[in-house]
Amino acid sequence: MLGAIGTAAVWLMLGAGAAFAAESVDVEDWQRFERLVRDDQIAYEDGLQAIREWGGALQRAYPTERFDGRLFFPLKGYGLKHVGGRRGEGYRPSRYEFVGPKRRIGHPAQDIFVHDGNQDSLDDRTGTPVEVLAIAEGIVLSTFSEWTPSPPADPGNGKRGGNYVWIYHPALRLLAYYAHLQDIAVTLGERVAGGARIATLGRTGTRAYAERSPTHLHLMLLRAKDMTPVDPYPMLQIPAPPGAGSQKRPPRGTAERQQ
Numbered sequence: 001m002l003g004a005i006g007t008a009a010v011w012l013m014l015g016a017g018a019a020f021a022a023e024s025v026d027v028e029d030w031q032r033f034e035r036l037v038r039d040d041q042i043a044y045e046d047g048l049q050a051i052r053e054w055g056g057a058l059q060r061a062y063p064t065e066r067f068d069g070r071l072f073f074p075l076k077g078y079g080l081k082h083v084g085g086r087r088g089e090g091y092r093p094s095r096y097e098f099v100g101p102k103r104r105i106g107h108p109a110q111d112i113f114v115h116d117g118n119q120d121s122l123d124d125r126t127g128t129p130v131e132v133l134a135i136a137e138g139i140v141l142s143t144f145s146e147w148t149p150s151p152p153a154d155p156g157n158g159k160r161g162g163n164y165v166w167i168y169h170p171a172l173r174l175l176a177y178y179a180h181l182q183d184i185a186v187t188l189g190e191r192v193a194g195g196a197r198i199a200t201l202g203r204t205g206t207r208a209y210a211e212r213s214p215t216h217l218h219l220m221l222l223r224a225k226d227m228t229p230v231d232p233y234p235m236l237q238i239p240a241p242p243g244a245g246s247q248k249r250p251p252r253g254t255a256e257r258q259q
């Protein structure tokens with residue numbers, strides 16, 4: 001639907017300028033940016049500039065102190081032991097970049113596996129879909145729910161995440177990418193509470209759909225200011241407090257040291 005490089009240039013001039021003047025952000029503009037990156041339709045330098053501008057704009061529009069940083073495990077009924085690998089070793093940032101030629105290197109994320117032996121995207125224990133929860137309070141910056149298993153015309157079209165949601169979590173100063181979803185329960189621009197249901201888990205995405213892939217959530221966290229990856233593992237170790245409890249802040253320093 002989005003044409004080509006020309007679209008990116010127009011967006012950079014109009015979309016970004018309008019957003020920053022108002023000290024608020026148009027989430028449709030961010031989603032448009034995310035699609036251009038996903039589909040390799042933005043030049044590297046333009047992408048880097050956009051990252052810098054969006055980083056500032058998001059932090060001005062959604063001040064950290066106005067959002068709750070309490071952490072929640074992103075799959076209801078699951079916990080740390082369901083994270084792939086031993087002690088979070090599934091996180092391999094390598095030389096990953098959000099934009100640019102190196103962006104598909106490594107696995108700058110954690111995969112969290114669910115009980116779905118027959119791969120029907122229903123929890124074997126309950127027969128119901130697994131709920132994907134927001135790891136903290138945030139703003140929905142992008143959603144995609146049109147993934148289909150039929151081979152895309154262009155195999156490199158970036159649909160590896162299947163159906164997905166991007167959320168900005170201001171208290172964490174992180175963007176979170178929740179991928180391989182089934183049904184998405186949030187809308188663009190929506191403010192979601194920490195622990196709120198944002199989707200059900202699925203097997204969408206080129207590789208996740210393959211039979212050899214156990215059903216899992218792919219969770220990637222990127223620092224808002226420069227879109228470099230942060231290991232989600234330290235944050236996944238914090239048990240979700242029952243109800244409205246402590247205002248425990250996330251171990252931001254811990255996460256950054258582990259990069």
Ligand SMILES: [Zn+2]
Nearest residue numbers: 109110111218
């Ligand atoms: Zn993954």
